Amino acid sequence: MKNYAKLIWENVIRYSLLDLFTSFFLLVAMYILIKIIFIFDNTFRIYALKSFKILALLYITAILVTSCWYHIKLLKLLVINEYKNKNSTSEKNESANNTKDERE
Amino acid sequence: MFDLWYREHLEDQAKTEITKILPRLEYKRRTSIAHYFFSFLVAVIAFVILFVTHISSPYNEDLKYYILTFGIILSGVLVIVSQFLKRNSNFIRYLIHVHGNASNYIKKRTFMDPLYWHFFTILLILCIPLLLLFVMTIITWNGNSEIWVTVGSESHNLHVESIKQFSSLILAIVSAQLAIFTFMFSYLLGRYSSQIVKSLMTHHTVLLLWAFSIAVLLLLWIFYLYGYPYLIEDYINPIFITIIIFSLIMTIWVCVSGIHPEKAVLYAGKKFARKTRKHVKKSTLVLEKKFSKFWAVFNWAGLDWRETERFKLYEPPSKGLPFVMGYLSNLFNAAYKAVEENQQDLVHNSLIAILNVLKTYIENRKTYYGSRDNVLNETNDQMAALLKATCNSPNEHMSTLVIRCIGNIGLYSLQIEERPSVEVPNLLYGPPPKRHEISLLWTGLLKEAFELTHKLQRTTAPYEAIDQLKLMGIISHNNEYFETMATTFFSNIMNIHTTSVNNKDEYHRLLGQKCIEAIMYIFALTSQDSRTYNCSIDFRPFNQCVHSLKRMAQGQFLIDKNNFTFEGFGNILTSKTKESQIILQDIFYLIMEQNVSEDRQKSIVINDLENLIDLVAEFAKIGISQGAVDCGMFINAFYEIAYLIIRKSPESMKKYECERKSDIPVLYERPSTQDQKEAKIFTVWRDLFSVFFDKRIIGLDWEQKMCAILGIGFTNINIRESELLKNQLLECIDLLRNRVIKTQIENNRNVDHWWPYLQLLGAWVSEFVKESKISIEIASEVGKLKPFHSYLHGYSGQSKFEAYGYPSVFHGDFFIPRMNNLMTQGYITEKDIKQIICWQEMLMNEDLLISYHKEIEKTRSPLREQYYKELREKKKERNKDNQTEEN
Numbered sequence: 001m002k003n004y005a006k007l008i009w010e011n012v013i014r015y016s017l018l019d020l021f022t023s024f025f026l027l028v029a030m031y032i033l034i035k036i037i038f039i040f041d042n043t044f045r046i047y048a049l050k051s052f053k054i055l056a057l058l059y060i061t062a063i064l065v066t067s068c069w070y071h072i073k074l075l076k077l078l079v080i081n082e083y084k085n086k087n088s089t090s091e092k093n094e095s096a097n098n099t100k101d102e103r104e
Numbered sequence: 105m106f107d108l109w110y111r112e113h114l115e116d117q118a119k120t121e122i123t124k125i126l127p128r129l130e131y132k133r134r135t136s137i138a139h140y141f142f143s144f145l146v147a148v149i150a151f152v153i154l155f156v157t158h159i160s161s162p163y164n165e166d167l168k169y170y171i172l173t174f175g176i177i178l179s180g181v182l183v184i185v186s187q188f189l190k191r192n193s194n195f196i197r198y199l200i201h202v203h204g205n206a207s208n209y210i211k212k213r214t215f216m217d218p219l220y221w222h223f224f225t226i227l228l229i230l231c232i233p234l235l236l237l238f239v240m241t242i243i244t245w246n247g248n249s250e251i252w253v254t255v256g257s258e259s260h261n262l263h264v265e266s267i268k269q270f271s272s273l274i275l276a277i278v279s280a281q282l283a284i285f286t287f288m289f290s291y292l293l294g295r296y297s298s299q300i301v302k303s304l305m306t307h308h309t310v311l312l313l314w315a316f317s318i319a320v321l322l323l324l325w326i327f328y329l330y331g332y333p334y335l336i337e338d339y340i341n342p343i344f345i346t347i348i349i350f351s352l353i354m355t356i357w358v359c360v361s362g363i364h365p366e367k368a369v370l371y372a373g374k375k376f377a378r379k380t381r382k383h384v385k386k387s388t389l390v391l392e393k394k395f396s397k398f399w400a401v402f403n404w405a406g407l408d409w410r411e412t413e414r415f416k417l418y419e420p421p422s423k424g425l426p427f428v429m430g431y432l433s434n435l436f437n438a439a440y441k442a443v444e445e446n447q448q449d450l451v452h453n454s455l456i457a458i459l460n461v462l463k464t465y466i467e468n469r470k471t472y473y474g475s476r477d478n479v480l481n482e483t484n485d486q487m488a489a490l491l492k493a494t495c496n497s498p499n500e501h502m503s504t505l506v507i508r509c510i511g512n513i514g515l516y517s518l519q520i521e522e523r524p525s526v527e528v529p530n531l532l533y534g535p536p537p538k539r540h541e542i543s544l545l546w547t548g549l550l551k552e553a554f555e556l557t558h559k560l561q562r563t564t565a566p567y568e569a570i571d572q573l574k575l576m577g578i579i580s581h582n583n584e585y586f587e588t589m590a591t592t593f594f595s596n597i598m599n600i601h602t603t604s605v606n607n608k609d610e611y612h613r614l615l616g617q618k619c620i621e622a623i624m625y626i627f628a629l630t631s632q633d634s635r636t637y638n639c640s641i642d643f644r645p646f647n648q649c650v651h652s653l654k655r656m657a658q659g660q661f662l663i664d665k666n667n668f669t670f671e672g673f674g675n676i677l678t679s680k681t682k683e684s685q686i687i688l689q690d691i692f693y694l695i696m697e698q699n700v701s702e703d704r705q706k707s708i709v710i711n712d713l714e715n716l717i718d719l720v721a722e723f724a725k726i727g728i729s730q731g732a733v734d735c736g737m738f739i740n741a742f743y744e745i746a747y748l749i750i751r752k753s754p755e756s757m758k759k760y761e762c763e764r765k766s767d768i769p770v771l772y773e774r775p776s777t778q779d780q781k782e783a784k785i786f787t788v789w790r791d792l793f794s795v796f797f798d799k800r801i802i803g804l805d806w807e808q809k810m811c812a813i814l815g816i817g818f819t820n821i822n823i824r825e826s827e828l829l830k831n832q833l834l835e836c837i838d839l840l841r842n843r844v845i846k847t848q849i850e851n852n853r854n855v856d857h858w859w860p861y862l863q864l865l866g867a868w869v870s871e872f873v874k875e876s877k878i879s880i881e882i883a884s885e886v887g888k889l890k891p892f893h894s895y896l897h898g899y900s901g902q903s904k905f906e907a908y909g910y911p912s913v914f915h916g917d918f919f920i921p922r923m924n925n926l927m928t929q930g931y932i933t934e935k936d937i938k939q940i941i942c943w944q945e946m947l948m949n950e951d952l953l954i955s956y957h958k959e960i961e962k963t964r965s966p967l968r969e970q971y972y973k974e975l976r977e978k979k980k981e982r983n984k985d986n987q988t989e990e991n
Contacts, residue, residue: 015191019187019190022140022143023143026143026144026147027147029144030147030148030151044159047155047158047159048151048155050154050158051151051154051155051158052151054154054176054179055147055150055151055154055179055183058150058176058179058180058183059147059183061180061183061184062180062183062184062186062187063187065184065187066184066187066188066191069188
């Protein structure tokens with residue numbers, strides 16, 4: 001369980017947090033730019049702020065989607081690995097049993 | 105001195121380490137930039153899509169929600185895809201590649217063009233709005249009163265006065281621009297060259313600014329004569345006021361940026377290069393029978409109207425040459441003027457401009473062949489004059505710039521072939537030696553440059569001359585101009601070296617060192633070539649390098665006489681103080697590790713290796729004869745080379761030997777490559793031993809290294825199939841034994857330090873050769889002749905076997921010395937180190953050494969007893985004599 005949490009942290013959460021951090025700074029920069037560009041125009045500023053809000057929501061959705069995607073990918077890899085390990089251990093056991101039988 | 109050298113060494117090491125790390129850091133930085141830039145770009149695009157959909161949706165009530173949904177979905181997809189792409193390393197690498205290319209292109213353009221950004225600014229701020237105005241005027245031209253304000257209408261009458269005033273203002277700006285651009289540019293730059301002024305005055309930015317002003321004037325006349333669009337009725341004054349203000353600002357900006365002569369010269373060079381490409385057209389490639397796609401189509405239609413001069417094979421079209429010479433003379437004028445006025449930046453930029461023109465010229469010129477070129481001949485003369493001018497200037501650094509330019513032109517000139525290349529069917533034989541007369545002009549000039557500048561005090565020009573010669577040598581070697589290399593490169597470097605050696609000061613010693621390093625670099629390149637050349641004179645670069653080094657050694661050892669430095673001849677050639685330094689051991693290793701398969705190649709490789717061993721031995725002997733302090737370094741090199749030979753043959757050679765064995769019957773069974781090399785090593789060993797022994801050299805640790813070679817040989821006897829190694833070793837020991845015994849018997853000089861070594865060798869013979877007769881003879885000779893009391897060495901008390909009469913090295917027992925120069929290069933692996941430790945244990949085996957000591961004691965102990973008895977008796981007699989004298 002501990003290993004699993006470590007894997008999730010290293011491959012999914014860490015990157016998602018980094019994305020969140022990057023997106024936050026981008027959005028802040030854009031917000032300031034919107035405020036500066038449309039300082040004299042109220043109508044356009046309203047449209048711009050509306051667009052900005054939707055963009056922020058889109059970013060949050062995108063980060064969630066990507067993290068879910070990578071999480072699923074990781075789980076898939078883990079399951080495949082576990083299956084391979086199981087197979088190899090059962091083969092080993094079988095070969096060990098065989099040699100034991102032969103000796104007997 | 106050692107402290108200083110050590111500090112310099114550490115500094116160099118730190119520099120190399122940092123240079124290795126820097127590209128990784130730069131890659132990380134660029135990855136981060138690419139990552140953030142991409143994120144921001146996507147965010148902006150997504151925002152613009154959303155913003156546009158928000159603005160456009162209220163205009164169409166029916167499709168309002170569809171438009172909004174479409175915008176949100178589109179920007180959502182864009183954002184999600186960008187999130188995935190951000191983590192895709194291939195995509196980020198592609199972005200970095202694009203970013204790198206774009207930034208390099210912009211850097212190059214801004215460096216060469218003083219008005220690069222001005223053009224785009226004018227285009228964006230002035231031309232695009234003006235174009236929109238024109239488009240609006242054309243669309244609404246003479247329309248009804250709702251869209252077009254006609255002449256004579258009330259509104260037109262209201263603005264007609266202001267339009268008139270704007271027209272006169274714009275006219276004033278046009279004339280001001282004309283005055284500024286022509287008079288100011290010609291006043292400031294005219295003294296350098298009229299062509300440079302012309303090139304700047306016809307710069308596309310200047311032309312765009314003029315065209316813009318004239319277009320504004322035209323628009324104002326249209327507005328005055330025919331009217332204007334209704335839409336801009338209320339904005340005529342603000343629009344034209346803004347245009348006039350920005351136009352003035354741009355004029356001033358262009359003028360201020362354009363009056364830099366340094367940048368103007370660079371731009372002129374770029375422009376001249378472009379014109380050169382136009383005037384000097386490429387060959388029609390008659391021999392290759394290649395057509396460009398364009399002319400292939402025309403030729404098919406029977407319309408091959410290409411200039412007939414382009415069919416010339418050995419010279420470029422004469423029509424374009426006067427233009428190129430004209431451009432070059434303009435740039436040379438600027439350079440002369442700059443030298444006169446002591447303007448280093450301008451000289452530098454003029455030289456870059458000259459190089460630009462010549463580079464473009466040579467790109468097209470190299471499609472023709474020939475050993476003469478008028479443009480390059482004239483440039484050479486001009487350069488020689490410029491070099492003399494810079495040497496007489498108070499700013500001596502300028503000569504370095506000129507020499508660098510000369511070297512670069514020389515390198516470019518090497519691209520022009522004298523005749524079409526001939527295909528050599530048999531790769532074992534090298535190509536027939538090629539000449540390159542055009543490059544001789546430049547190598548000659550570089551040598552002349554050295555002669556002119558080596559006496560100057562405040563310049564690195566002589567170093568630059570040697571560096572440029574070295575670069576030309578490398579390119580000549582790569583292009584296989586071996587005749588040129590033999591007749592000019594090596595002779596020039598040797599002449600420079602002689603000049604350096606004749607001036608006996610530290611500065612010239614460094615110049616001499618630089619020459620040797622240049623030869624060593626070429627030597628490393630040539631060592632990879634195992635082909636023979638069919639020619640009456642030996643033009644083979646490898647042999648040329650050996651010959652040059654031999655000649656240079658004579659002079660260099662004279663400087664090193666009684667003066668030890670880490671930059672001495674021995675150290676430069678054999679001791680690796682820097683990672684980039686090439687030493688003789690490197691070259692030996694390169695030759696040895698060559699992948700050879702053919703009989704002829706193999707014999708050449710063996711021959712080269714033998715030549716190299718001879719070279720090392722000869723240097724050691726010359727060094728000894730001339731009293732050079734660091735000649736012991738050559739013994740070290742010899743020891744390392746011997747180790748490389750004795751330890752093993754490369755796999756490629758072994759394979760050949762196996763194949764050879766099955767090749768029976770043969771008239772003459774040639775010795776194996778390993779035997780050949782070992783025979784050479786031990787022949788040279790005997791030669792060197794005799795010379796060093798006769799010269800009574802003590803204190804270079806050469807005895808240890810020479811005996812270590814024999815020791816390594818002894819440990820390998822059993823794994824050899826032939827008896828050659830054994831016989832060679834016995835021959836060496838026989839020589840050493842005879843020389844030591846003869847000197848001891850004749851009592852010529854003290855050879856006490858050799859007896860322990862002879863004892864050790866005797867022990868090895870008894871163990872590894874199993875020749876009991878020889879080992880017993882040595883034991884008895886050591887027992888009889890070794891002095892019982894020596895003034896040369898005392899017992900250090902720290903070594904284990906010294907008390908038994910074996911040699912002590914650095915207050916310890918004998919050991920196989922470390923191969924420092926081979927270890928740093930990775931020529932010795934961990935497996936080899938284990939093998940060396942194993943050899944060491946075999947050679948210094950306790951049982952062997954003590955049993956052999958006992959063998960010696962059989963002869964020695966009765967003699968010792970007798971010796972000390974005699975001593976005691978003498979002492980007693982002396983005491984008696986003393987007592988009688990006292991009584």
